[in-house]
Amino acid sequence: MQRRSLLKNLALTVGGLVSLPAWATGWSPDSLGAVSTLAPDDETLLGEIVETFIPETTTPGAKSLKIHQFAMRMIRDCYDQTAQATLQQGLALTEATAGQTINKSFGSGNAAERMAILTSLSASADSAGKAFVDLIKRLTIQGYMNSEFYLVNVEKFNMAPGFYHGCVPVAKLAVTGGK
């Protein structure tokens, strides 16, 4: 955790006037807490679905970044009741479609089979399927692009850059990896 050292620097910056408040060491990656709005099997399935959207390669996929937990949390806390129903129905539809098309569970399918299932759900006459795929895909992308992994490694996010340059060549940023 870098926070403590950041704050030590801060204390030095302003002449040692600052004592570290309690929150300076309070946070840990687990402090967001687990979300348990789904049965364990359903949560596992959702993990496989987000992983299908953004799979592990040489870099982390959505499942290892716990994007399914993020999606569950957002649906529970920030969306209305219909989204919760869309989630439940969609998981059931996904598993049912897997049974019909590949004769095994969604999680047992390979990447191509899984993508075909989600694509067919998205195109199916049942609007619940498309609503589910759209919802989870949107949340997966949002969660992934705002994860620590993504912001630090792709966006080169710097919380306190200490500067702003209004007009820099794109080519220069590509070299320095700045943002």
Next chain:
Amino acid sequence: MSFLNIDSVKERTYDAIVVGSGISGGWAAKELTGKGLRTLVLERGRDVKHITDYPTTMMQPWEFAHLGQLSKEYRDANPVASRCYANREDATHFFIKDAEHPYVQEKPFDWIRGYQVGGKSLMWARGTQRWSEYDFDGPARDGFAVDWPIRYADLAPWYSYVEKFAGISGNKDGIATLPDGEFLPPHEQSCVEKHFTDTMAKQYNGTRPVIIGRCAHLTKPQPIHYQQGRAQCQNRSICQRGCPYGGYFSSNASTLPWAAKTGKMSLRPDSVVHSIIFDEKLGKATGVRVVDAHTKEMTEYYAKIIFVNAACLNTNLILLNSKSNRFQNGLGNDNGLLGKYVAFHNFRTTISAEHEGFQDTTTEGIRPNGSYIPRFRNVVKQETDFLRGYAAGFGSSRATSVDTSAMGEDLKSSLMQPKYGNWRVSSHMMGETIPKESNYVALDSALTDAWGIPQLKISVAYDDNDEKMIVDFHEQMSEMLTVAGFKNIQTHDKPDKAPGLDIHEMGGVRMGKDPKTSLLNKWNQLHACKNVFVTDGACMTSTSTQNPSLTFMAITARAADHAVKELRKGLL
């Protein structure tokens, strides 16, 4: 309170009382204590200590459970507070809960409040521009409200005084409509903003300047700022969480600790001011009645002078609720105008556009600021079918985009390589509204809050002048953007966006020359009760277009100086 013994009264007696600890109250506290007055600062909300009480300030974006979004439960319970742009998951603790502080909306008005030590100075947008002579002249020239009893020359030295202490970044632009101040180094404009500035300068012969915004950020701290315990702004632009560096000006980082250092300040949080006590025999105010926010117990505090800085509408509320035999309709309200002529800034509309040029450039770092277009309409003479005009913020960024149509590894590789899109710009209108008698606040005759104080009834709305101004903003900005080569120009008027979200409400206790048509004199004293000073937004005779806080600071410092001089002469 005859049952209290003399010692208790003595303990509750000060030289000065300041009601409110936000931007103007903090300045009153600093000035009065700095001049040696034992000063009681009353704050209705909880204490917020600089740094210690900024719990989210060092959190990374991914540490927020909802990535900054407000929960549905919170939004449902707090529809008004949720509509404030600054109220996000990282700052909800600085906004009041709607249900705890009810008010009556005779017309829709989103009243945004921050009840805590520091008030809204913790979450403000930090834009700080001086008024000019063209602004103070407005009501007299155009025949609305009443003439301001002061002019730019009266306030100019006080602008300088507060700017040096607060720390204002800006460029010396030499514009008559927006006088230069005591500036720390300016932020940079982006390539596209510079292009817009240059094009406008040529197209309009210098009559439509576009400048970098002036804002209360320490771009290069001076000794006076280090003495406050503040350090250089780190360009985080998450100011609404409270800044551990003191990189932007807030009461908590600046004026209140300065006042505390004098040893003359008593700061009392959780103290809801019910009313001001008027003594008929003495013909002046003697103190305030305070309800403890938690125990609801009422206590009186006494002082020779009282500064009311409760924030515009609450200052109106306190004065309206300060009823006595002499002032049956509120303190100083002999003419019945208290609570009337409330105005605001029209923030209802924005315009956006793209530029296809400058493809090989972008920005780097973070800028807690944007460019700014000072008012150019009706400045020297009346030229439109509406009165006054608008300023506008003007921001830009080089958009990045990702293709999200695929899934699997194709989607991932698209996400991992964001592509630059066009430069995008956005501009928001800040329109002057004309104070009118029909835009008013009053005490509700039946409803009270949890502290037994009448609820405020707010009746404030847009008018035809505002509608015409919106149309003109769209027309003029579209023309300006087109001239500068922008494409995809889109206007975004939101007629449902209620007044209040600008958080620039002003007036109700206006300054003026004549006690028959105004409440305050040129020193911000109530005409009819000279030891009560109102120096927050409530005192404003008109609104002009500038972000108002800097003017409140300057007016407060000026009034405090006058108050202490009068006190020393034995005149208060």
